[in-house]
Amino acid sequence: MGIYRADECLSIGAISVYRGPTGSLGPGPPGLPAPLPPGAASPRRRFRPEWRHPGAASARSRVTSGPLPPGVASPRRRFRPERHHFRVGPSAAVAAGPAVAPRAAVAVTVAMRLPPRLRLQLRPGAAAAGPGYRQGQSPGPRIREYFYYIDHQGQLFLDDTKVKNFITCFKDVRFLAFFFKQLQPNRSGRYETQFPFVSLCGRERNFLRCDDRPVVFTEILPGTDTGTERLLSYCGAGDRLTVPFQPQNLAVSPRNGRLYHPAPARAGGVGLVRSALALEWDPCFEYELGPAQPPTHFKWEGRRYRLTGELLPLLHGGESADVTITPCQG
Known part of the structure; x- marks a missing residue:
């Protein structure tokens, strides 16, 4: 009796026969698994030739085998643009209500798609937190406004600098001397609470807040x-x-x-x-x-x-x- 391998199994109807060492067909030895029903795939089968042969007619074929039929996604496609691009459709407008502006409807749609942790950042009024300024803004003709911060080590920064250390602070001695010689309490009527001091340079306003003291x-x-x-x-x-x-x-x-x-x-x-x-x-x-x-x-x-x-x-x-x-x- 020769040694039979399971991958040499042939299914003829409901009878399993095996190809022997001499090429002849015969019944398999006892104890081998029963044959699979017609049309069923082997549970250990990993390679799918229809994915790699251009002539295959499978709907899950790779892109290299030609364009996919309309509405059929690539088997290895992971990026879904509908999860990253937010558009306001009729359903979002209905959910937001007729009194909601289009911009508010966008916020509703984005909040529904984002994870719960990120939804907290879209609370009404959350974007308006803080002084609400822009460096170099011009509230009037020929007027510029800038905003600064001084820490407890005496280092001066632009207020919106994210990383404040010796590398990002101002070091020009002439600029620092002029800035602090013009320093005075802020009585301009603008940002008096957030920036209690201001250094004036002509029509330019340099508002200053401090960690402890301005000096x-x-x-x-x-x-x-x-x-x-x-x-x-x-x-x-x-x-x-x-x-x-x-x-x-x-x-x-x-x-x-x-x-x-x-x-x-x-x-x-x-x-x-x-x-x-x-x-x-x-x-x-x-x-x-x-x-x-x-x-x-x-x-x-x-x-x-x-x-x-x-x-x-x-x-x-x-x-x-x-x-x-x-x-x-x-």
Whole structure:
């Protein structure tokens, strides 16, 4: 008896015969699976020749075999444009109601097709959240408006910059000096809540909002003459924007623990000390009332200053102390 293979099985009616080693036909050995009904495909069959032969008449043939009949999709087609392109048809208009505008009907159709997580972004009024401005907008003839943001490190950015770091901040010293010398409270009647300060340049309005204060002291500089008091530079402008250093007027806010120093009156009268500079001065503070209380004294260049605390009422409102700006000549 020869060895028979299942792939050599032939079906003749309801009788299964097998091709033997010598080519003769005969009944198969016992224990082999029963023959399949006529017209049924083998469960282990993976290759479908009608997909790859151009002459096949199957409706699921590949594109390489010629154009498909109308209305027949390719067997490997995965992209469905009707799921990505939103059109408003009669059904959407009926579902939205006769009083809904065409633009609102589009929103209804899009919301019905998007996943539930994305539908939350299409709430009425969600697109209008935020200040609602556009950089360089012109609300009147020959008027331009720009919007800026300053963080607690004294770095200035365009307000709509997505990634705010040292790479994307403004570094031109001349621009920074001009910008902050023109800074004043925003009383223009526009964006006063979102942008409490504005820097005017002719008919150009540069609105500013801040993480804490519009003036952030970034470094301490030596005095202009020998023996004169030191200077505090702010907002990255170097020696072009400075105020006299007043150690006795340093103040630590009991609310956030940040360090503040007197600033120009037009910028609010109080400026924030940059974190790196505050850490550098930390060993100079003394706490006579205990470490849990604000500092009482500050040691600086061999002298011991008693902190007055005059800035504490100004941190959360009140009148500002006048400090003269000393820009560098030239």
